[in-house]
Amino acid sequence: MVNARTIVGIVGNVVSFGLFLSPVATFWRIIRKKDVEEFHPYAYIAACLNCMFWILYGLPVVHPDSTLVITINAVGLALELIYLSIFCLYDRQKRGRVIFFFFFDIRILAEVIFVGVIAIITFLAFHTHTSRSMFVGILCDIFNIIMYASPLTIWHKVITTKSVEYMPFFLSLANFANGCIWTAYALIKLDIYILVSNGLGAILGFIQLVIYACYYKSTPKKGNDDDFVKPKPTEVQHSGAAMA
Numbered sequence: 001m002v003n004a005r006t007i008v009g010i011v012g013n014v015v016s017f018g019l020f021l022s023p024v025a026t027f028w029r030i031i032r033k034k035d036v037e038e039f040h041p042y043a044y045i046a047a048c049l050n051c052m053f054w055i056l057y058g059l060p061v062v063h064p065d066s067t068l069v070i071t072i073n074a075v076g077l078a079l080e081l082i083y084l085s086i087f088c089l090y091d092r093q094k095r096g097r098v099i100f101f102f103f104f105d106i107r108i109l110a111e112v113i114f115v116g117v118i119a120i121i122t123f124l125a126f127h128t129h130t131s132r133s134m135f136v137g138i139l140c141d142i143f144n145i146i147m148y149a150s151p152l153t154i155w156h157k158v159i160t161t162k163s164v165e166y167m168p169f170f171l172s173l174a175n176f177a178n179g180c181i182w183t184a185y186a187l188i189k190l191d192i193y194i195l196v197s198n199g200l201g202a203i204l205g206f207i208q209l210v211i212y213a214c215y216y217k218s219t220p221k222k223g224n225d226d227d228f229v230k231p232k233p234t235e236v237q238h239s240g241a242a243m244a
Helices: 004-020 024-033 042-058 067-090 106-125 129-149 152-161 169-188 192-215
Strands: none
Touching (some): 004 169, 042 067, 042 106, 042 129
């Protein structure tokens, strides 16, 4: 019989999957223009690292009964690698190089080596589920909190410009919902490491929605204000990756 934790975890997978799909419009634009313009790959590279750590955390030899944590982060990792392969394909600075997309990109290679080293340390230096969960879980929390805190720069821009043009409502709502759902998942069968980062994520998501509500009415409407300047690509890009 399916228990409450499994149901909540499945819902969390669906919401998180939607967040992972949020950059699709960005990369469709890159494909159409055949140019990465001012977009940067850093958020997607960071998302890959975040996903790899959560996959490691969810392994039965590290933290049993975490299959749903593995599934969503495996899907997320695959999507982030697809995004990065598209970026590498259309990055003019890399055209002409004999590389097989991202696999030989030094940053991705460095991440794989880093996670591999952490995995080796986890299996050799720690011998119980509790100790392994603590070691990997703390690292997961650090990177997950960084991902959740990434919109802080956008908050500053929204407050200074008094415009929520830089802060899509549905993405903000999805981030809040994602934090809440994974917090609930962690509370049903206490998982302190999922709880810490996603609980903080839910709080940050709520604050983001409050900021949106405060500045929504003061946002210049497109077509009604000749002085309104559209944000640059670097100001609105996001990775959609803050999952547990």
